[in-house]
Amino acid sequence: MKQLHIVQSIDAGFGGLGLAALRYAEAVAEAGAEVFLFVAVRGGGELQYGEASGRFSVIGASTILGGMSGSGFASQLRALLKFFENNQVDIVHVHGVWSPILAAATYMATSRGIRLVVSPHGCLEPWALGHRKFKKRIALALYQRRILKNSSMLIATAKQELESIRRLGVLNPVAVLPNGVDLNFSRVERSSGFPRNILFLSRVHPVKGVKDLILAWKKVRQPGWKIIIAGPDELGHTEELKALIRAEELELDFEFLGLVVGEKKERCFAEADLFVLPTYSENFGIAVAEALARGVPVITTTGAPWEELVVHDCGWWVRPGVEGISSALASAMSVSRSALAEMGERGMRLVEENYSWAKIGRSALGASEWVIAHNETPPFIDQVI
Template identity: 30%
Template sequence: MNILHVIANLAPRYGGPAKAGMEMAAALAARGHDVTIFTTNQDGSGVLEVPTDRTIRKNGVDIRYFPVIQPKFWRTSPAMAAALKKEMPRFDIVHIHSLYLFHGMAAGHYARKHGVPYIVRPHGTLDPVMHARHRYRKKIMETLFEDRNIRRADALHYTTEEELLLAEPYVHGSSGFVVPNGINSSDYRELPPKGTFRSRYKLLEGKRMLLFFSRINFKKGLDVLVEAFRDIHRRHPDTVLVLTGPDDENYGQRVRDWLKAASLSEFAIFTGMLTGTDKLAVLRDADLFLLPSYSENFGIAVVEAMACGVPVVISDKVNIWREVVAEGAGLATPVDPIRVADAACQLLDDPELRERMGERGRAMASQYYEWSQVAAQLEQEYRRLAGEAGRAGSGRGAQAGLTWGS
């Protein structure tokens, strides 16, 4: 199949969505498909140092970067729209990542215009917490294009059953399927020697390391984490909190202020974003992974921690929490600092339980979230939807909707 993925950005600072989009495309290419990604060169307030005048080949995937222009919050790229208009007819199916952004409006419009089946992946934006955020601005976009994109999509792609259920009130009856995100378990098979990360920080000598490994972002429950850490550290003074991840919109300063107010600054380490062996080293040395998010459509960082044998404590708003608990790979709590602290202390007090959960998490990651398996599931959905679109005939293109740039 000739498959197009359309995503706002691939810069590493955007965390799980960018990582998953690239790896998903590569896994499909490994199954013999022709896979193309259309994206922008946005990297925060700047741009990536990538060519925007030609295709880049990476991991078997053709990647087209297009210039982003103002307003950048909308990931605006007329050059991408022009390419979609020209090239859309050659694709068998289109996979649109996330809502409320320019690339989704353009891709949905031209897919309908040319009768190409398309899938919309909400990326958690239809979770009630996220749906309510910036509601006025989103309502305008829903009226202009997003409701149409959702109603006329051939399917919505969710990564968990929980995400599907939470999105139901907002999808106008559109059908969907569940296929999870994935990892390449081989990337986590050979880990750095234990102690590699700890050796870089004197503070970690003889201490137990609690790891937050995600974007420094409002939805990650960092206010809850700081309050929970206050209680954990009172009960276990040998604990240090390590926060690893890119800082969204300078939110990290707020976290530092909370830590200072709680007299915990000297027991916390901010590493920034880590990649490659540095990332594996911090995961390898963690005693416990903590993620008390307010909203998390999947939680790829949770799977990465489990792949490294780290027991996890997550909130029941991280949408794989049921699976994690059922497999015995970790504990889940409400988004409440007392409950988070109690769960963390339960594991800190029981080394054997931590070890068992770490082993079960490693098994769970490889059994359920290997990209080769995930890609096979996606391929099955693509073929089903492309077949249904073909049987529906050529009348699909008559309902393109928005008439701009037609």
């Protein structure tokens, strides 16, 4: 089976969508498919990727058209057209919504009778739809709803995202497949010194709830603890947060690191006693899974689909907002180091057993085969009868 996956970017600063799309495509290739990943905007900060036994390749406009192709929409469009002229694929899988190049790719696929799969990656969650909502209502009316309804299958990372898709009136089959976690990271010896660190590692964007974290911390702050904010800035939000920290006289309690990758990222996890993601909306929350994989107990909100934190006693799952986060922080900081370590061990087992990319790649390939052959329906595919 041959598949073409399409994503806007796999740059480290692009956030979890690019990482999830890259690792998903790699995993499907490892499971046995031949996979091309078309990246619309290539940059110098791209995430690392392997060759998946020669069945996986990353391509872009410059790969297809040559080095002088340019990087604009017209070049991307010409590159995709040339790809379809020269290659036969069974499935086109777009990662994300709204983008004009993704919309163009879906038209190219369906007009050629190629099966279309769409991974919204949280872009259809209520909070996301409410952000710049008038533009998105227009896009839904003009083209995006039609794309969703023309798809052979959609991918949701959790039941919560499935429900968001159904609320839009989209009745197409939906495979509920979580994102995976790369378990082949470099192990860094865990720190047990002072100060004790609470780590936030994600995009610094209003939806992530860092403002709530700051106000919650003011209510429950304890000596000997520090909050590390790591991740790329969006919309100038970092400066807004720093201004709030100064206004609340909390400068000594917070440190901003910006984008961290590689060894620096692993050091952040190794020095963290707790991980916090106070988000308002998350289709999966890859950073939660990354923290658990490294043995760090997690505080997150019901805006992320991580009830398993409570079920497996490896973290706190609370309502978004200052009250929920402050309550969880106070509870977590009262737990002994040894008890937190035991929670971390349970979190590692949870991820290793359920969120390896190898396991998810096999399920994803099975879903793709079902789209083509309509054989026995896998149990993780939701159909509206």
